[in-house]
Amino acid sequence: MKFYNREKELAILQKNWEQSSRGSVMTTLIGRRRVGKTSLLLKSVEGNRYLYIYIPKDNEQMLCQRIQRQAERDLGLNIYGQVTSFGQLFENLMAYGRENNYTIIIDEFQNLLNVNKAIPSMIQDIWDRYKDSTHVNLILCGSIYSMMKRIFDNSDEPLYGRRDSAIRLLPFGPSTLKTILRDYNPNYTPEDLLCLYMMTGGVAKYVSLLMDAGATSKKKILDYALSNDSPMLTEGTEMLLSEFGRDYGTYFAIMELIANGKTSQTAIDSIIGKNTGAYLNNLSQEYALISKNVPLLSKPGNRNIRWQINDPFLRYWFRFIHPYQNLIESQQLNLLRRYIDEHYEEFTGKTLESYFHSKYMESGQYTRIGNWWDRKGLHEIDMIAINEFDKHCVIAEIKRNRHKISLAELNNKISCLPREFGEYCIQSRGLSLEDM
16 A cells, blocks of 8 residues: 555654754654554655664664664664674764764664663663764654653653654544545445444554455455454454553453443443452553543533543454454354444444544544533433634534434434533534445
8 A cells, every 4th residue: 555644744754854964853653553653754764864773572682783784784884893782782873973864763662671671771871962962863663652651751761851752643534544445446435434444443554454455345344354364353462462461351351341332430340340440540541542531511520431442443353353252263253244244333333423523623623522411311412523712513413324313303412411512603413424
């Protein structure tokens, strides 16, 4: 698949490259696995001198030897002697920047903690001594959100306050997904687009896998995702085990419950059999995998909370793949496919809501987007998009089938909204597959 979008990120990276000619610049790039970080970074350095370093969970001495060979091959930099310390190696790379303006990309940077926990302290010391007299465009890239956040945002860590620029790379938005699908299937249907959004959430690698395999319709997407050799069957496990470590069992159970509609802590606690408040907070704040949803414009401290999985692919994976590992291991994927087909319309109703939330936020016309429901659960609104500056508000009922939308019912729900909405000019709207 060709390179799509990322104009804003490329502009930031270009600005940082230009700034590095006057003094070294440190940039961090964080994004979930498969979102396209490496492709973006390699695109940004086209035509410039750079050293790309991938960090596996490796022995420090072997890692240094490999990077030494790369530096000689890619930069013509001969580091004499056998370097066994990453700090010593990094100092040589920074010293090279005295006479050379170039980029160092360190990919999966958080893995350096597994190599040697002292490496961030080494980098901090060398960076502080060399940054003003060198011309290095240093980009530190990572996919484990919790570790990268701890390294750079915790005031007790040595690299806190050192970066000059921070980029969080998000999945493709609805407009880019539509462009990609149109390029590969000009006659796509809204159902095809919804299935692509459900299966990828805009994550670049997943989109690329599907497009390159010719999976551009709902049927072909599901066929690919549920084939015996599909990487999407194991992706959730591979992605999250590195985040959760030994506590993965409880975290997986919680996310499976949320994907199945158990969105309150009370419901989750009753099934798990213990207080899950700390786990929910970790999933939200530490790992950024779920978010706390309260009725829009609620007063601070509102405890009418529902939890939701942020990533559409993980929501699909925890609903249909993780609970049925026995069918996957016994290669009875035909039974799993039949089960998904039976529940597809019901499940993608919420996926469609997520799509429109993303689409309206992507428009740049709204400051906040969310849902609203009353405490008794009698009235619920699928989407409220507000602009707090011009006091404009769109309130929408979202259903797959437009004929099932009742604006009269929606207006009745609007009449139940709290007085905080009284200062907004409200426009009611019905949204369906046809409006995607």
